[in-house]
Amino acid sequence: MTNVVKRTFNRAERVGGQVQRVLASLIQKGVNDPRLAQATITGVTLSRDLRIAKIYVSTPGGAQEKETVLSGFESAKGFIKRALAKELGLRYMPDLKFFYDGSFDYGAQINRVLKSIQTDDEKDNSTADEQ
Template identity: 35%
Template sequence: MESKRQRQVAEIIRRHFGMLLQQEGAYIYGPEPLVTVTNVKMTPDLGLARIYLSVYNTDNKQAVLLEMEDAYPRLKQALHGRIRKQLRRMPELEFFLDDTLDEMERVNRLLDSLRSSSPASSEEE
């Protein structure tokens, strides 16, 4: 269970890292992909932030994640510049792909296909 401070720090990082990606993201992974921060989880010691990202407008999501990991020092320094007055110590960052929305879309397509085939069978009864 997360503490109140973990949630507060996660929200600060989520908000500021999202703004950072809006402003600097095109220089890191190009203008095409759209990357959004979906969630941030903090370790209990606040030393590590796990940042979950959704990537749209590209077929190779893993490549975008690798480009962000290559730009890790730049991203960490830019984020530290934004939050240094709110946090004493800058946590390490880890990036993860969040496939929740993709899975939700896939399930919705499956449900829609079931619904479209269902009225034909109910008319026969």
């Protein structure tokens, strides 16, 4: 008999997943702000009492567009809260706080470093083969 470990999801995690799905759909279809056109919702965490939602966003433009995207979300916050309230049906709508997720930028930086190491290594190997 194998031991199966079941992971139980608490309510905050379930609601956070719903918030992320609704927000992603809203960005694609409902928000007309061009600052948010390329934004991606990378994660949502809710406090245990569901009063605060931390929403993590990323953009293909990287950190250069960070302030633009965050200000776009702040200006659309009222619209987003109303749309979320309609979809989620919660007793209290959580306060939305938007944060830039720099993990993709960090991953891209690591990728550039690895590629530069690889090119340097190829140059070193080609001179060794010629000797």
